[in-house]
Amino acid sequence: MPVLSPASALPESRASQVLEVYDFRRPTTLAREHSRVLELAFETFARQWGTQLTTKIRSASTVITDQVTMASYDEYAASLPATTAMVLFSLDGKESKGVIQFPVEAALVWVTRMLGGSTTAPVPDRKFTQIEHALVQRLMEEALEDLRYSFGSLLVEAPAVDGIHFNSQFAQAAATNTLMIVAGFTVRMSERSWRATIALPAEVLVQQLGSSNPLSDTAAAPAQLRAQLGGVPVDVALALTPVPVTPDTILNLAVGDVLNLPHPTSRPFDLTVGGKPIACAIGVTRGSRKAGQIVTTEETNP
Known part of the structure; x- marks a missing residue:
């Protein structure tokens, strides 16, 4: 006679699994297959960006991807500091723009290193001068080239820098309810580290994801649902x-x-x-x- 054990019915890994709250008011989410494709693309970009920073500022730098989520532009903007550097860039002729966001302090440290200065002194929280603006813009243009390379066929046209803003509430890259693919990064240089983010309009990527990475056949949905329910304790x-x-x-x-x-x-x-x-x-x-x-x-x- 087979013995049914509670331990075998519910593995410890599942028993300790942290459950995420699902918001049924906004059911639009990324499919698992699409989410993994985007994570790989952002991880590739992080490696490319870290290599580029190391070359430009002549100091070992690494960029690590933290997470990839979907949120409205209003939610994304609300999560940012009030004063920060936001590089807006156009994508495939769409009205909604993408965003690369990072602290002003990080950009000023990069510029100081590029010009051969010392980064031991405190960095003031201020807007860029014309020279600093030009250097940061060039740095971001090369970062966008890495972004285009990392995403491959998901980005049909190369992104182009549209402007640099310093107030997250006034920099309107998209309508408040526009869904954005948001990736978080940790940028490290020596003993310093900063939090950076990239937000891309979901409409630009989802259509390309659907054609290059189709989801499972809808006819298999009942069997997949039964298989999922079969593992519920x-x-x-x-x-x-x-x-x-x-x-x-x-x-x-x-x-x-x-x-x-x-x-x-x-x-x-x-x-x-x-x-x-x-x-x-x-x-x-x-x-x-x-x-x-x-x-x-x-x-x-x-």
């Missing part, structure tokens, strides 16, 4: 036939009282899931624990 119990009692009886229960149940001694227990009986089982002993041996099953309507 549920609570099962062996139950006696219930007996109706009054609240007065419950409130007056005391140690030693006997509550008669209408369950014959010859009848197996009910095996229930969520209070619904699905089978009958008899009580047995398995080692030092009690167990239930299935004797009959019954068909239930969903």
Whole structure:
């Protein structure tokens, strides 16, 4: 007789899995296949960008991808510092623009290193001078070339720098409800590190993702749903036939009282899931624990 173990039914890796809250008010999300393609593209860009920074500023730099998410432009802008460098760039002639965002301090450190200066002194929080603006723009133009290379066929045309802004609330790259693909990065240079982000209009990428990386056949959806539901943990119990009692009886229960149940001694227990009986089982002993041996099953309507 096979032994059903709770440990085997629910692996520890799944039991400790952190669940993410799903917002049904905005069901638009990235398919898993598409999300992985974008993660690989952004990881490739991070390596390219880190190499470019190392070459330009003559100091070892690394860029690490943190996460890739989808959010509205309003949510993305609200997550940024009030004062920050935002490089807006056009994509494939679309009205919505992409964004490369990084702290002003990081850009000023890069420029100082490019000009041979020292970065040990405190960096002021200010807008760029004309020379700094030109150097940062050139640096971003080369970064956009790396972005185009990393995304391959997902970006039909090369992105072009449209402008540099310093206020995240005033730099309107897209309409507030426009969905954006947002990637977070950690940029490290020596002992310094900064948080950077890239936001791309979802409309630019989703269509290309659908044609170059088609999703699974919709005809397979029922089988995939059944397979997914088959791994969802549920609570099962062996139950006696219930007996109706009054609240007065419950409130007056005391140690030693006997509550008669209408369950014959010859009848197996009910095996229930969520209070619904699905089978009958008899009580047995398995080692030092009690167990239930299935004797009959019954068909239930969903």
